[in-house]
Amino acid sequence: MAFHNDGIDMTASDLDQEERAMIQEIKRSLSKFKKHRGNLIPILQSIQEKHSYLASAAMEMVASHLDISPSEVYGVATFYNQFRFHPPGRNQIKVCLGTACHVAGGDIILENFERKLGIKDGETTADREYSIERVACVGCCALAPVAVINDNVQGYMQPSKVEGIFLQFQIEREREERDKASE
Amino acid sequence: MIKLIVDEKEIETEEGRSVLQACLENGIFIPNLCFIKTRQQPHASCRLCFVEIEGFDRPVTSCTEKVREGLVVRTDTPPVRRLQRMAFKLLMSGHPCEAKVCPVKGGCQLIRTAKYLKVGLNPKPLEFLEREVEEEVDLTFFTYYPFRCVLCGKCVYVCREKNEHNLLTFAQRGFDTVIGFFGDIDPTDLPCHTCLACATICPTGALIPKPELTREAKSNP
Numbered sequence: 001m002a003f004h005n006d007g008i009d010m011t012a013s014d015l016d017q018e019e020r021a022m023i024q025e026i027k028r029s030l031s032k033f034k035k036h037r038g039n040l041i042p043i044l045q046s047i048q049e050k051h052s053y054l055a056s057a058a059m060e061m062v063a064s065h066l067d068i069s070p071s072e073v074y075g076v077a078t079f080y081n082q083f084r085f086h087p088p089g090r091n092q093i094k095v096c097l098g099t100a101c102h103v104a105g106g107d108i109i110l111e112n113f114e115r116k117l118g119i120k121d122g123e124t125t126a127d128r129e130y131s132i133e134r135v136a137c138v139g140c141c142a143l144a145p146v147a148v149i150n151d152n153v154q155g156y157m158q159p160s161k162v163e164g165i166f167l168q169f170q171i172e173r174e175r176e177e178r179d180k181a182s183e
Numbered sequence: 184m185i186k187l188i189v190d191e192k193e194i195e196t197e198e199g200r201s202v203l204q205a206c207l208e209n210g211i212f213i214p215n216l217c218f219i220k221t222r223q224q225p226h227a228s229c230r231l232c233f234v235e236i237e238g239f240d241r242p243v244t245s246c247t248e249k250v251r252e253g254l255v256v257r258t259d260t261p262p263v264r265r266l267q268r269m270a271f272k273l274l275m276s277g278h279p280c281e282a283k284v285c286p287v288k289g290g291c292q293l294i295r296t297a298k299y300l301k302v303g304l305n306p307k308p309l310e311f312l313e314r315e316v317e318e319e320v321d322l323t324f325f326t327y328y329p330f331r332c333v334l335c336g337k338c339v340y341v342c343r344e345k346n347e348h349n350l351l352t353f354a355q356r357g358f359d360t361v362i363g364f365f366g367d368i369d370p371t372d373l374p375c376h377t378c379l380a381c382a383t384i385c386p387t388g389a390l391i392p393k394p395e396l397t398r399e400a401k402s403n404p
Contacts, residue, residue: 056365056367057367059365060366060367063366068348069348069349069350069352069366070365070366070367070368071348071349071350071351071352071363071364071365071366072348072349072352073365074352074354074363074365074366075352075353075354075363075365078354078355078356078363079353079354079355079356
């Protein structure tokens with residue numbers, strides 16, 4: 001199964017434009033913060049809040065604004081789990097690795113998703129269709145192992161169910177395309 | 184001058200030194216990996232430099248203790264050795280290495296420490312922990328081998344001392360911690376050409392300068 005959907009896929013220039021707009025916005029918002037290194041985390045948080053991830057270019061800009069090295073910004077940002085470095089995908093896959101899910105083989109489910117999409121947890125596919133995240137506990141340990149696909153909780157996960165989820169996505173996409181064609 | 188007694192021998196040293204530095208300068212070896220004498224606040228992360236000092240009810244790290252007149256220090260008591268061996272085993276449980284393939288001439292600090300403590304390079308009886316790290320990481324001028332790194336932090340410290348904007352940093356955290364470099368800097372603008380401080384100070388051979396860099400450093404010292 002290929003992971004691109006012709007038609008609604010963003011082209012490279014769209015992405016470029018989006019990134020340029022983001023950088024412009026960050027440039028404007030940075031001027032609101034005092035040039036003090038104590039502001040590093042609040043700045044990173046505000047960028048993530050607005051753009052939902054920290055791009056490399058954004059971290060570079062923060063470094064030059066605060067007059068610290070980009071490495072320093074990177075070190076701080078990677079330390080905290082709250083920061084992500086890849087834009088979220090249109091479909092967000094969260095795999096629970098809390099105690100109950102871990103015992104029930106949640107890591108196997110995570111690996112299934114990772115291998116299927118060819119990305120690691122915390123990453124996003126190149127077409128920004130899917131992103132995988134590992135989460136600590138989603139609060140329904142009785143259904144372990146659990147995955148949350150967008151906002152749907154999938155309990156008693158199995159490798160075969162991973163396949164099923166992607167099949168569902170494909171069917172949905174095909175239906176959308178048919179609807180579009182018939183309009 | 185301050186006089187203190189280490190292993191029943193009197194040594195003299197200057198005020199303000201740590202017990203570890205005083206001992207090392209007087210030819211008394213205490214295992215250590217993370218100690219840098221210019222550092223104001225010792226990192227004290229390797230947990231190898233334990234000694235017993237009279238007046239303390241348990242062994243203390245000698246890098247964090249300042250010398251005082253009349254201090255009585257013992258470096259080779261069974262509790263000290265037990266702590267050092269355990270700390271060393273814990274380090275080795277995430278550090279797969281063999282003396283045969285050690286890239287450092289004459290063996291790295293770990294091999295010397297193992298010999299000194301009379302233990303092997305394996306973590307036995309502790310389990311070996313597989314870290315999810317890459318075999319090699321390209322840091323522009325250096326090759327970083329995460330599995331060899333014990334995260335003593337010396338390279339990050341010297342990089343910070345030598346360059347206003349440090350290039351090396353700790354990235355990630357906990358068990359995933361690695362040394363990292365980030366930034367879109369033109370390689371020719373990097374001070375690494377002539378610096379090499381991080382690779383020189385690394386006690387385990389985890390940071391190896393690329394061949395072209397060593398050649399360059401030799402040609403313009």
